[in-house]
Amino acid sequence: MAQKRAIVEEASLFPGVREAEPLANRMRPRTLDEFVGQEHLLGPGKPLRVLIERGAPGSLIFWGPPGSGKTTLGHLIAAATRRVFVPFSAVSEGVPRIREIVAQAKARLTGGGLQTVLFVDEIHRLNKAQQDSLLPSAEDGTVTSIGATTENPSFEVNGALLSRTRVFVLEPVGPAHTVVLLARALADRERGLGALEITAEPDALAFIAEEADGDARRALNVLEAAAAHARAEPGAASGTEATITVPLAREAMQKRFARYDKAGEEHFNLLSAYHKSLRGSDPQGALYWMARMLDGGEDPMTLFRRAIAMAAEDIGLADPNALVLAVAARDAFHMLGPPEGYLPLAEMTIYLATAPKSNTAKVALGAAIEAARNSPAAAVPMHLRNAPTPLMKELGYGAGYRYAHDSPTAYQGQEYLPEALRGTSFYVPGSMGYEKKVAERLEWWAKQKEEG
Numbered sequence: 001m002a003q004k005r006a007i008v009e010e011a012s013l014f015p016g017v018r019e020a021e022p023l024a025n026r027m028r029p030r031t032l033d034e035f036v037g038q039e040h041l042l043g044p045g046k047p048l049r050v051l052i053e054r055g056a057p058g059s060l061i062f063w064g065p066p067g068s069g070k071t072t073l074g075h076l077i078a079a080a081t082r083r084v085f086v087p088f089s090a091v092s093e094g095v096p097r098i099r100e101i102v103a104q105a106k107a108r109l110t111g112g113g114l115q116t117v118l119f120v121d122e123i124h125r126l127n128k129a130q131q132d133s134l135l136p137s138a139e140d141g142t143v144t145s146i147g148a149t150t151e152n153p154s155f156e157v158n159g160a161l162l163s164r165t166r167v168f169v170l171e172p173v174g175p176a177h178t179v180v181l182l183a184r185a186l187a188d189r190e191r192g193l194g195a196l197e198i199t200a201e202p203d204a205l206a207f208i209a210e211e212a213d214g215d216a217r218r219a220l221n222v223l224e225a226a227a228a229h230a231r232a233e234p235g236a237a238s239g240t241e242a243t244i245t246v247p248l249a250r251e252a253m254q255k256r257f258a259r260y261d262k263a264g265e266e267h268f269n270l271l272s273a274y275h276k277s278l279r280g281s282d283p284q285g286a287l288y289w290m291a292r293m294l295d296g297g298e299d300p301m302t303l304f305r306r307a308i309a310m311a312a313e314d315i316g317l318a319d320p321n322a323l324v325l326a327v328a329a330r331d332a333f334h335m336l337g338p339p340e341g342y343l344p345l346a347e348m349t350i351y352l353a354t355a356p357k358s359n360t361a362k363v364a365l366g367a368a369i370e371a372a373r374n375s376p377a378a379a380v381p382m383h384l385r386n387a388p389t390p391l392m393k394e395l396g397y398g399a400g401y402r403y404a405h406d407s408p409t410a411y412q413g414q415e416y417l418p419e420a421l422r423g424t425s426f427y428v429p430g431s432m433g434y435e436k437k438v439a440e441r442l443e444w445w446a447k448q449k450e451e452g
Contacts, residue, residue: 024220026191027184028072032080037177037216038069041168048073048168055081059138059145061123061153061162064170067215070148071121073170078117083144084108085117090125095133102137109142116143123147124156131161138164172214179209181216182223198227200244207249225252267298275306279314283353290349300338300345304330311352318358318433325351356433364427371421378418413449 029035032042032052041048051057057077062070078085086101098118105116120126120134138145145165149156153167173181182205185192200223208226212219226249230242270293277285290303308326315322329348333341387397402412415422429439 022221023185023192023224024217027181027188027220028075030076030079032076035069035072035076036180037173038073038170041170051166052077052080057081057144057146059165061147061149061157061165061167062170063149063151063153063167065150065172065214067212067217067219068170068172069216070170071119074117074119074146074148077144077146078119081115081117081144083115083117084113085119086143088118088120090120090122090130095130098130098133102142105137105143115141118143118145120145120147122149124149124151124153128158131158135160135164173212173216173219174214175206175209178212178214178216178219179205182208182219185220185223193224193227196227196231196242198230198242198244200226201246204244204246204249207246208253211253222249222252228252270296270298271302271306274303275310278307278310278349278352279357281353281357283350286349286353287346290345294342300333300341301330303345304333304348307348307352313362314357314359315352315355316358316361317435317438318356318430320434322352322355356435358430358432358435360427360430360435367426371424371426375418375420378420381415381418383414384416409448411445411448413445413451 032049035042040046043049048057048060051060060077062073064070075085077083084105086105088097088101101116101118105118108114108116118134118137123131126134134145137143147153147157147165153162157165182200186198186200187194189195204226208219208222212222223244226244227242229248229252230244270289274286274289274293277283277289293303294300304326308323308330311322311326326348329344332344335341336344382396383398383400383402385392385397387393392398400414402414404410404412406412417424429435429442431439
């Protein structure tokens with residue numbers, strides 16, 4: 001009985017509040033009903049809630065941004081399903097620690113104790129061999145494995161492990177939910193700041209919630225810092241009630257850092273948003289995503305490379321100057337450097353977003369490559385071949401070729417495709433911008449060819 005009591009105590013979520021423990025840790029929800037946000041997973045009848053209520057969650061992966069509640073959910077699942085919660089850090093621990101945890105879990109089960117939740121924080125940091133070491137114990141039920149990651153599991157978790165787990169996507173905590181958490185922390189006298197008799201202006205809480213960018217942990221840390229600032233104010237020292245104001249919250253917040261990983265999925269998400277805003281002719285969106293990436297520390301050359309590719313792919317001959325300007329803007333940045341070099345980057349972004357669009361060059365390239373693959377041995381027509389030797393002339397190389405500039409219009413209506421592809425059109429001009437003129441020329445040349 002004593003052993004079982006000890007195990008239950010080990011499984012307890014919050015054995016006691018330590019004075020030095022950060023507010024964000026102290027205010028972790030103790031029950032699912034206290035959890036704020038993620039209604040798409042935890043609302044009545046929602047998938048994760050159902051799994052927890054059935055008491056058999058199975059192996060899970062929580063994918064979401066920092067401060068969205070991944071670790072808290074791991075604690076809550078362990079408590080709600082009467083399991084021992086054992087944390088494992090993929091950053092600082094390895095396979096020996098996993099084996100140790102599994103051995104302890106087996107011994108616990110053999111002694112009639114509780115099952116174990118192995119919570120793997122930052123599971124994306126484990127290499128393939130380390131991830132494989134989680135498989136046997138998860139499959140035989142020795143542990144319930146719960147992984148937490150800020151990175152896309154499709155890229156960071158190997159297929160064998162991914163196929164044996166359910167992935168749940170957590171969303172950033174919205175400002176309204178964050179305000180609820182902040183107000184709760186201010187009022188809670190047991191775990192929060194209630195005993196300090198500190199108030200906060202509604203605008204200050206709204207400011208913290210907005211600036212936290214969906215990170216509830218960060219919001220609570222800022223609230224704690226703001227409370228310390230408020231208590232240190234001269235008025236508070238003389239007995240006046242301390243109040244957290246917007247200026248105090250701003251001072252506690254210091255600098256707001258963009259949620260951006262130059263090497264992770266968010267990098268590709270923002271770059272995709274930038275390209276699609278350019279393609280969609282929205283300069284406002286394109287400028288915003290450009291600024292987001294620059295503010296997050298992105299190399300401007302990444303933006304220039306994508307923009308140059310976009311100029312050829314999505315604008316093409318509707319405005320041939322788009323590609324010229326994109327290359328020139330890149331060269332201007334090389335000459336100027338930041339911050340002046342951001343001006344040609346912004347100018348290029350606006351120009352590309354507002355230019356007429358056409359992907360006919362891309363379509364034509366694809367069609368020509370497909371035709372080349374389907375007709376890899378099509379002979380070059382004799383009149384298009386050079387004849388640098390007497391023998392080649394005798395064989396008819398170059399015979400019948402008509403030099404374009406012998407015509408006043410610099411056009412000769414002769415065939416340039418192999419026999420098998422005569423009449424094929426790879427490039428069909430669009431109806432926007434410069435391509436209108438191209439269409440007129442092609443139509444005129446086709447008429448000249450018909451008239452012979």
